Amino acid sequence: MDKVYSISDLAREFDITTRAIRFYEDKGLLAPARRGQTRLYSHADRVKLKLILRGKRLGLSLEESGEIIGMYDPGSNNVPQLERLIGKIQERRRALLAQKRDIDIMLAELEDAEARCLEARDSCQ
Amino acid sequence: MDKVYSISDLAREFDITTRAIRFYEDKGLLAPARRGQTRLYSHADRVKLKLILRGKRLGLSLEESGEIIGMYDPGSNNVPQLERLIGKIQERRRALLAQKRDIDIMLAELEDAEARCLEARDSCQ
DNA sequence: GCGCAGGTTGACGTTAACGTAAAGGTAAGC
DNA sequence: GCTTACCTTTACGTTAACGTCAACCTGCGC
Numbered sequence: 001m002d003k004v005y006s007i008s009d010l011a012r013e014f015d016i017t018t019r020a021i022r023f024y025e026d027k028g029l030l031a032p033a034r035r036g037q038t039r040l041y042s043h044a045d046r047v048k049l050k051l052i053l054r055g056k057r058l059g060l061s062l063e064e065s066g067e068i069i070g071m072y073d074p075g076s077n078n079v080p081q082l083e084r085l086i087g088k089i090q091e092r093r094r095a096l097l098a099q100k101r102d103i104d105i106m107l108a109e110l111e112d113a114e115a116r117c118l119e120a121r122d123s124c125q
Numbered sequence: 126m127d128k129v130y131s132i133s134d135l136a137r138e139f140d141i142t143t144r145a146i147r148f149y150e151d152k153g154l155l156a157p158a159r160r161g162q163t164r165l166y167s168h169a170d171r172v173k174l175k176l177i178l179r180g181k182r183l184g185l186s187l188e189e190s191g192e193i194i195g196m197y198d199p200g201s202n203n204v205p206q207l208e209r210l211i212g213k214i215q216e217r218r219r220a221l222l223a224q225k226r227d228i229d230i231m232l233a234e235l236e237d238a239e240a241r242c243l244e245a246r247d248s249c250q
Numbered sequence: 251g252c253g254c255a256g257g258t259t260g261a262c263g264t265t266a267a268c269g270t271a272a273a274g275g276t277a278a279g280c
Numbered sequence: 281g282c283t284t285a286c287c288t289t290t291a292c293g294t295t296a297a298c299g300t301c302a303a304c305c306t307g308c309g310c
Contacts (some may be wrong), residue, residue, distance in 0.1 A: 008286075018287090023268060037275075037288050054227050059184020062267075068231075071238045074245035082246040089239045096228050096235075102179050103221050103228075106193075110221075113196045114214045120199035121207040133256075143257090148298060162258050162305075187297075 004033075005041040014053055024052055029066045058099065068092065129158075130166040139178055149177055154191045183224065193217065 007018045024030050025039075029052055032039040041049075048069050055065030071089055074082055132143045149155050150164075154177055157164040166174075173194050180190030196214055199207055 006286080017269080019270085020268065022288095027267090039287085054231060057184070057227055058224065058231070059182070068235075071235070071242075074242050077245065077249055079246055079249050082242050082249070086239060086242050086246070089235050089242065093232060093235055096232055099183065100225060100228055102182055103225055106179060106183070107218060107221055110193075110196070110214050110218050114211060117196075117199050117207050117211045117214065120202065121204055121211070124202055124204050124207070131256085142299080144300085145298065147258095152297090164257085 003043065005046060007039050007041065010041055010046060010049055014049065016053070021049070024049070024062065027062050027066065029062060029069060058096075128168065130171060132164050132166065135166055135171060135174060139174065141178070146174070149174070149187065152187050152191065154187060154194060183221075 005013075007021055010016075010021060011018045021030070025032065030041075030045055030048055032041045032045050034040065051069055051072075052062065052065045055062075055068060060068070067088065071085060071092075074085065076082070130138075132146055135141075135146060136143045146155070150157070155166075155170055155173055157166045157170050159165065176194055176197075177187065177190045180187075180193060185193070192213065196210060196217075199210065201207065
């Protein structure tokens with residue numbers, strides 16, 4: 001299970017460019033191993049990339065996605081640091097729940113709009 | 126109920142700059158009435174602005190929000206046009222439902238992360 | 251008439267998130 | 281040895297979504 005991926009493997013799989021992947025590394029979101037110059041992506045790297053792309057679909061900036069990646073392992077065994085991390089997680093959760101409410105509102109509005117469209121079409125003879 | 130708002134009324138209410146509001150007009154998302162040079166925003170304009178800002182919170186571009194605004198009144202009484210509009214509405218709905226799934230996944234992952242944090246903190250003595 | 255709080259139109263600056271091109275290293279196949 | 285397919289770094293270009301002046305008009309209170 002310690003398969004490695006090349007940069008173009010990941011680019012193909014997620015339908016992005018290698019340039020984008022290197023850019024994420026530049027921004028500190030990825031840090032793949034190297035064999036010489038060449039990047040070797042682990043399964044964990046692939047998961048991080050998935051997180052980044054999901055973040056993008058939700059409208060997060062790369063910086064925000066980076067923060068979320070940082071939530072994935074407690075890392076530091078220092079209590080106040082852990083407390084801060086927990087706080088961040090809770091805030092992120094609140095934001096996601098708010099986003100769900102926005103989506104529900106927009107879904108309802110689209111429902112209305114569709115109804116008006118259907119009516120306009122049908123009353124169009 | 127035909128109250129009008131000044132540009133800074135709306136800017137204050139939604140905590141954005143007047144520059145942003147004018148920018149949305151530049152991009153064709155708003156078209157307030159005028160008294161001389163001065164813009165006068167109707168209740169409908171305010172609703173459109175709300176749509177724009179909700180779109181932003183969901184990660185939409187201004188262009189996409191503009192499309193959604195365009196869905197709000199069938200306008201054209203021409204059937205193929207209405208059909209296309211209905212299609213767009215349905216696609217937008219699919220996208221929103223997909224986004225909700227992404228949110229649910231991320232929420233579950235945050236739940237995990239929080240559990241690990243709590244454990245790390247508590248096992249920290 | 252004067253200041254002031256609001257409004258207006260340019261026009262240039264800025265940031266994020268890459269795109270795109272240049273110039274080159276490397277291993278595989280013929 | 282040459283091409284081909286990848287990989288690398290460096291660097292400048294681009295787009296969206298405004299921010300930030302500058303220079304100006306305009307009605308109101310005094």
